[in-house]
Each structure stands twice: as C-alpha cells, then as structure tokens.
Amino acid sequence: MVRAGLTPERLTREGAELADEIGFDQVTVSGLARRVGVKVASLYSHLNDARDLKTRIALFALEELADRVAAALAGRAGKDALAAFADAYRDYAREHPGRYAAARLRLDPETAAASAGVRHAQMTRAILRGYDLTEPEQTHAVRMLGSVFHGYVSLEQAGGFGHTPVDPRESWAWIVDRLDALLRNPATP
Amino acid sequence: MVRAGLTPERLTREGAELADEIGFDQVTVSGLARRVGVKVASLYSHLNDARDLKTRIALFALEELADRVAAALAGRAGKDALAAFADAYRDYAREHPGRYAAARLRLDPETAAASAGVRHAQMTRAILRGYDLTEPEQTHAVRMLGSVFHGYVSLEQAGGFGHTPVDPRESWAWIVDRLDALLRNPATP
DNA sequence: CCCATTTGCCTAAAGCTATTAGGCAAATGC
C-alpha cells in the first residue's frame, strides 16, 4: 500500500483550495479525503476533528491575508496606505472567497490571540497613525474600517451589488476616498 | 394519534426561534422536528427540504427587520433617520442573532426580488434623500451604509470587539455621527 | 349522520457525514 504522504499542512492547503472551489461552509472531512485520495478515517491521524480542520484553514487564511496586506502596506502612508490596505483586502476576498470566509471563522480567544488576527489589528492601527486621532477615536476608527471593508466584501460576495449597473470598483474607490476625508477632518458639527 | 397542527408558518416561526437559540447554521430539520415534537419525516409534508426551511426563515427575518426599520424611520429625516435606521438594525441583530444571520442568507434572484430585501434597499435610499447626493454617489453611499452597518453588526456578533474596553455603543454612535458628517459635506479634496 | 376522500403524522429505509477502534504494512532507527 503506497502512502499518500499526508500532513496537517498539506491537508490545510488542500482544504483551503477546496474552500475556494466549493465554499468554506461546504468543506467536509469526507470531501477532503476524496480530494486527496484516501479514506475518510485516515485523516483523523492528522486532524482532531472537523472543527480542527476548519480552524487550521482559518489560521492559514489569516496568515496569508496578513502577509499580503503587509506587503501592500510597505512604504506607504496616509491615504495611499488606506487604499492599499483596502485593495489588498478586497482582492484577496475575490481571489480566494473560501479562504476569506475561513478567515472570518470565530476562533476561541486563545487561538485568536495566537493567530495572525493580531497582525491585522496592528496594521489597521498603523494606518490610522497617519491620521490625527486620539483614543478613543482611534478605536472607533479601527472598528469602522474593519466594518466597512468586511461588510463591503461580504455584501459584494453575496451578490448584493448585482442589481445596480454601477461598477463595484467605483463604489470601492469612492468609499475609500470618503473615508480618508472623514479621518483627515476633525469633527464637523 | 393527536395531530400536532403544523403549518409552514408555524415551522418558520419555530425555526426562527431555534436559530436565535442555537445559531442559524445549526438549525436542522431534525432539530426542528424534535422541538415541535414530531418525527422528522413529518416535516416534509410542509417543507420541501432543508434549504426551503432556511429560505423561509430568511424571508421571515427580512420582513420582520424591514418592519422594524420602517417603524423606526417613521417621521424622521436627516441624521435622525440615519441613527434610527442604524439602531434598528443593530438592535435587531442583538435581539435576534439567529434571525439576523438568516436575513443574510443568499437567496436566488427571483426569491430575493420578491422578498422584503427590496424594502430595505428602498429605505436606505429614502434616508439618503435627506442628503444632497447625485447618482452615482447615491449608489456608492447605499453600498457604504450597508457595508458599515452589516459589517459592524457582524464583527460585533463574532466577538471581534471584545479585546478593547471601549463600549461598542460609543463606537456605534461615533460612526453614525461621522457618516452623517461625511454625507452632508461635499467632496473634500 | 355516514362514508369517501383528503390530509397529517408515522415507520422504514437508503445515502451521506463524523468519529472511534483495531489491524496490517511501510518507514524508521538502533
């Protein structure tokens, strides 16, 4: 019997690809086993259970996305950085919808604390250093940026923008522009 | 054998409650059958399949949310309307997390077109009439509002705001305030 | 009021996923 050469890493990568193909929610241990050409039970030497698989894919996606964002951010500041951040985010979600969905999996606190999720938070705050915000405004802004970017990508992915003929890229650019203005300007009563 | 008196409506309502209790993703035909005290197969006289059940819950949630938003919006305009809209949205998601998740289910185009989803879109545009936006800016703004509100609620629900001691309600108020300013002011180059 | 039809819920069964237990052969290491 020839061994298949499985490892948790290999399974995670294959799982991520599978997620992109059929959707993260549809990823199953059985399906992954079929994909790599072994019997289902064999995967349980490498994975604890289905949840473990999903968590690994999520961590993988978070790393990958953080790397991309970091690369996009390198040497940029201000609006330039904001736009690069936004685009890296949206592009990743479009190229890898399944992984993007995986990155949004709710992790338990310890796992999350040890994940690339913290790099995401740091990078978001780094962008905001280019603007003149004081605590707690910076926290509000972090939350707002996270919400807009995640929300937009999530709605776009769900096909929510198909009704209007307006190009989603234009809306994206407009939003980034307006957010930049919003962050640059002090409170306008 | 005493009849249980099931109807699609009753099952939808119970399904919505179940979703709030255990999460929309965890809702299953089997679980619903247990909840209403009948055997699983009995539900298939009232539902086509599991997908049908989920779709019904989604449509129900969309209606309910649209009703709430409409009520909140009545007689308001401008920032007042924006804040009422935002709060109705967030409050619903907090009170009924399962139904809120259901409302985000991707529906096929015809179903979506016949759903309360169109009321949501109309109401969002109605709010924006209080601001001075021209097409295509209005579309961009619709998308932005949808993104922020959905994104925020979704991140908050996922526990993404637990790390910082800043009260999510403060951030919410700040965001609504800044969005209002953003929409009131013309492009600031 | 009674019987025929419809309707509602049930049992049975097949197929798929998750997970555990135990076995045999391939790889590894002394």
Next chain:
DNA sequence: GCATTTGCCTAATAGCTTTAGGCAAATGGG
C-alpha cells in the same frame, strides 16, 4: 536486520436528509 513507530485501511456506530408507503384523523357531500 529487526523492533518500533507511523500511516492508511476496514469496520462499526451515530446523526442528519430525504423518499416511499401506511394508517388514522379531519372534512365534506349525499
């Protein structure tokens, strides 16, 4: 070169989905 570890397999249990077929309760026309 052999002992141990490791990797993948078969077998089996359990839950969810869905279809088929059956019996009893509700309904409605004569």
